[in-house]
Amino acid sequence: NAGVTQTPKFQVLKTGQSMTLQCAQDMNHNSMYWYRQDPGMGLRLIYYSASEGTTDKGEVPNGYNVSRLNKREFSLRLESAAPSQTSVYFCASEDSTMGQFFGPGTRLTVL
Amino acid sequence: GEDVEQSLFLSVREGDSSVINCTYTDSSSTYLYWYKQEPGAGLQLLTYIFSNMDMKQDQRLTVLLNKKDKHLSLRIADTQTGDSAIYFCAESKGGSYIPTFGRGTSLIVHP
Numbered sequence: 001n002a003g004v005t006q007t008p009k010f011q012v013l014k015t016g017q018s019m020t021l022q023c024a025q026d027m028n029h030n031s032m033y034w035y036r037q038d039p040g041m042g043l044r045l046i047y048y049s050a051s052e053g054t055t056d057k058g059e060v061p062n063g064y065n066v067s068r069l070n071k072r073e074f075s076l077r078l079e080s081a082a083p084s085q086t087s088v089y090f091c092a093s094e095d096s097t098m099g100q101f102f103g104p105g106t107r108l109t110v111l
Numbered sequence: 112g113e114d115v116e117q118s119l120f121l122s123v124r125e126g127d128s129s130v131i132n133c134t135y136t137d138s139s140s141t142y143l144y145w146y147k148q149e150p151g152a153g154l155q156l157l158t159y160i161f162s163n164m165d166m167k168q169d170q171r172l173t174v175l176l177n178k179k180d181k182h183l184s185l186r187i188a189d190t191q192t193g194d195s196a197i198y199f200c201a202e203s204k205g206g207s208y209i210p211t212f213g214r215g216t217s218l219i220v221h222p
Contacts, residue, residue, distance in 0.1 A: 004153075031207075042214035043154075043199070050207050058209075093131055096205055099144045102153035 006103035023091030031094040032074040036087040073111040115213040133200030140202040150172040
């Protein structure tokens, strides 16, 4: 039981490049989330998926897209990376009573 | 929108008790959570309490909930240097509702 896994752990991009952050969970949770964490800003929700086949915007969706490929996997795509997207990205899946389970994060730097 | 507030920093001496406080605004919150984030890692669920409870104890951790004042606290007894981390408070109405996180309290434990 691996919980929530994320790849890659680290990434450096140049402005304008694209990339996809991968996330998978093996807990059979319906809901999955993508957050970014910046110093002094706490966690900000980018997108979430309440169930397979549905996705919704969070607080800061601009510049990102998501795909809920199946119940296990929820990916986050940056089509044209900008320095303002330098951040630590966390994926989480949610049990309806026990709360969210977080992955280890992806540390992204955009030059 | 709904809000969860925490103080940003708390400094304690090793062996003392730590009390981290949180206030929330949504009176219909059903679940209240405490997460711990160690440096370079994702958030880890520490404990949670249902809104119909006043207190929950789990080894060195005690959670107190004052629903009237919408105040949640986390007490760590005999604080150790390994408890140094950021602690996040979160609330949720459960079901399809998105949880709301505070910005986190950095706990610094001095030897």
